Amino acid sequence: MDAITHCKIHPAVGIARVGNSPDEFFIGPELPYPTPAPAGGYKDGAGRLKRQAARFRLFGYNAAGDVVQELTADDAQIxxxxxxxxxKAAWYNFELAMDIPEAKPCARRNARVSGPDRARLVIDPGSRSIAGKGQSGPAFQFDTGQFFGKPIYLGELRTDEAxxxxVLGGRGASAPAEPGHTAYTFANNDGWHDDVADGPVSAQVTIGxxxxxxxxxxxxxxxxxxxxxxxxxxxxxxxxxDSFQNSWLPPVPMPSFTDHVLPILQQLSDAQWVNF
Structure with missing residues (x-):
C-alpha cells in the first residue's frame, strides 16, 4: 500500500440542519441527488422534526495526491x-449579497448596540473535540455560548460506530433576548437570535x-x-x-446532454411543486 503523506476531510463543506426533536436525527445526503427518506421518516413519534447530522470522513492521500484509503478509528488515532x-446579530443586515457594489450602504444589525457591548451579540461557545467510536454526551455540546447573557445551544458532536x-445543529430556537421584542420582518429583527451556526472542522491523525x-x-x-x-x-x-471556470477550472470540452442539460430541465420541472 502507498504511504499516506497527508489526509483530507470530506465533504469539504458539510450541511447539518436544525430540528426540534430532542433526541432523534438522521444522516444528511452524501450523494449529489436526493437519497431515500431516513428510517421512520423526517419526524419523530411526536411529530417533531429530526435534526440532520453532517457526517465527516477522513481519507489518506499519497505524495502524488491520489487517494490511498479511507481512514477510520480502526486504522488511526483520530x-x-x-x-x-x-x-449573525453582530453582522450586517440580510439584504443583498455582500460582494456586489449595491451592498455598500448595508447597515449593521443591532446598530444601537455599540462598543464592547457588541461582543454580547456573538454566540460563540468555543471548540469541542471528540475521539473514538460511538461517542456522545454533554461534554461535546456547544451549549456555553450566550446572547446578552442568555445561554444558547448551537448543537453537538458525536461519532458513529466507525x-x-x-455534527448536529441546534433545535430550531429563535427568540428575543428580552420578552416583548416583537419580530417585525422576515430577517434583521434587532434583539433576536436563532441557533444556526457554522465553523471549521479539523482532525488530528496519528498513524503508527x-x-x-x-x-x-x-x-x-x-x-x-x-x-x-x-x-x-x-x-x-x-x-x-461557474465562478471557478473564469479562473483556474477548465471548462468541459463537450457538454453532455445527460450530465449537464437534462438535470437542469428535470430540476426546473420539479420546481413547479414547491414555492420558492
Whole structure:
C-alpha cells in the first residue's frame, strides 16, 4: 500500500440542519441527488422534526495526491475538533449579497448596540473535540455560548460506530433576548437570535506513532429542508463551478446532454411543486 503523506476531510463543506426533536436525527445526503427518506421518516413519534447530522470522513492521500484509503478509528488515532458560532446579530443586515457594489450602504444589525457591548451579540461557545467510536454526551455540546447573557445551544458532536464525526445543529430556537421584542420582518429583527451556526472542522491523525497533516473542512448548520426530494434549479455546486471556470477550472470540452442539460430541465420541472 502507498504511504499516506497527508489526509483530507470530506465533504469539504458539510450541511447539518436544525430540528426540534430532542433526541432523534438522521444522516444528511452524501450523494449529489436526493437519497431515500431516513428510517421512520423526517419526524419523530411526536411529530417533531429530526435534526440532520453532517457526517465527516477522513481519507489518506499519497505524495502524488491520489487517494490511498479511507481512514477510520480502526486504522488511526483520530481526534476531531469543530468550532460552531453564530455571529449573525453582530453582522450586517440580510439584504443583498455582500460582494456586489449595491451592498455598500448595508447597515449593521443591532446598530444601537455599540462598543464592547457588541461582543454580547456573538454566540460563540468555543471548540469541542471528540475521539473514538460511538461517542456522545454533554461534554461535546456547544451549549456555553450566550446572547446578552442568555445561554444558547448551537448543537453537538458525536461519532458513529466507525469513528466518523457527526455534527448536529441546534433545535430550531429563535427568540428575543428580552420578552416583548416583537419580530417585525422576515430577517434583521434587532434583539433576536436563532441557533444556526457554522465553523471549521479539523482532525488530528496519528498513524503508527506518526502525526499526519490534515486538510480541514467546514460545517454549516441550516434550517430544515422542507422539500428534500426537490433539487433547486441552480445549486451551490453550479455556482461554484461557474465562478471557478473564469479562473483556474477548465471548462468541459463537450457538454453532455445527460450530465449537464437534462438535470437542469428535470430540476426546473420539479420546481413547479414547491414555492420558492
Amino acid at each position: 481526534t476531531w475538533t469543530a468550532h460552531l458560532a453564530n455571529r 469513528g466518523h464525526l457527526l 506513532g506518526q502525526d499526519v497533516p490534515v486538510e480541514p473542512a467546514w460545517v454549516v448548520t441550516a434550517p430544515p429542508n422542507y422539500a428534500p426530494d426537490i433539487v433547486t434549479f441552480q445549486t451551490m455546486y453550479d455556482l461554484i463551478v
